[in-house]
Amino acid sequence: MIRKLLLMISAVVLVFSMLPVSDAYAGPEVKCKACHKFTEKNNVGPGLKGVFGRKAGTQPGFKYKFTKYIKGDAWxxxxxxxxxxIDNSKKAVKKLTGNKKAKTKMQPQHVTGADADAVIAFLKSLK
Ligand code: HEC
Structure with a gap:
């Protein structure tokens, strides 16, 4: 009896675990959600809607920590x-500004390879 019940429970759990997750952000980009919204709204980090093709440091209303380095005309x-x-923001900001002292508040995320492809494709889709 107990065994049958356990079997039934595990069958139900199995079926539920196979259902598609209704969260639209189920890829590696969930990592970004701790700090970013995928809309124009700012959070800990600037809103990422429309970030692809945007000039760095130009999200309206967001107070960048190091505006000396991340400013509109930079890249x-x-x-x-x-x-x-998204691999290493601390390193990237130095390279992008050409300034070894450049800093950013964003911690390195170490998103690389196929995960990076997925995150970038996702960012492109946020229009
Ligand atoms: C722990 C918090 C945190 C996480 C997690 C995080 N970010 Fe950030 N991000 C920030 C902050 C803060 C800034 C603003 C940088 C500054 O002020 O120096 C930023 C800036 C950015 C910018 C520059 C935007 C602009 O307007 O120029 C991009 C692009 C970005 N993040 C993408 C991502 C992506 C993609 C992920 C996920 C892979 C991610 N971030 C994860 C905190 C985070």
Whole structure:
């Protein structure tokens, strides 16, 4: 009897675990959600809607910590720059500014390879 009940419970659990998750952000980009919204709203980090193709440091209303380094005319968020940024933002900001002292508040996320492809594709889709 107990065994049958346990079997039934595990069958139900199995079925539920196979159902598609209704969260739209189920890929590696969930990592970003701790600090970013995927809309124009700012959070700990700037809102990421429309970030692809946008100039760095230009999200309206967001107070960048190091505006000395991240400022509007510095660089544009293209594929290459985003890839460097989501792998290691601390290193990327130095490279992108050409200033060894440049800093950013964002911690390195170490998102690389296929995960980076997925995150960038996702960011591109946020229009
Ligand atoms: C622990 C918090 C945190 C996490 C997690 C995080 N970020 Fe950030 N991010 C920030 C902060 C804070 C800034 C603003 C940097 C500054 O002020 O120096 C930022 C800035 C950025 C920028 C620059 C935007 C602009 O307007 O120029 C991009 C792009 C970005 N993050 C992408 C991502 C992506 C993609 C992920 C997930 C892989 C991610 N971030 C994860 C905190 C975070």
């Amino acid at each position: 544009t968020w293209n594929e290459e720059n985003l890839r460097a940024w």
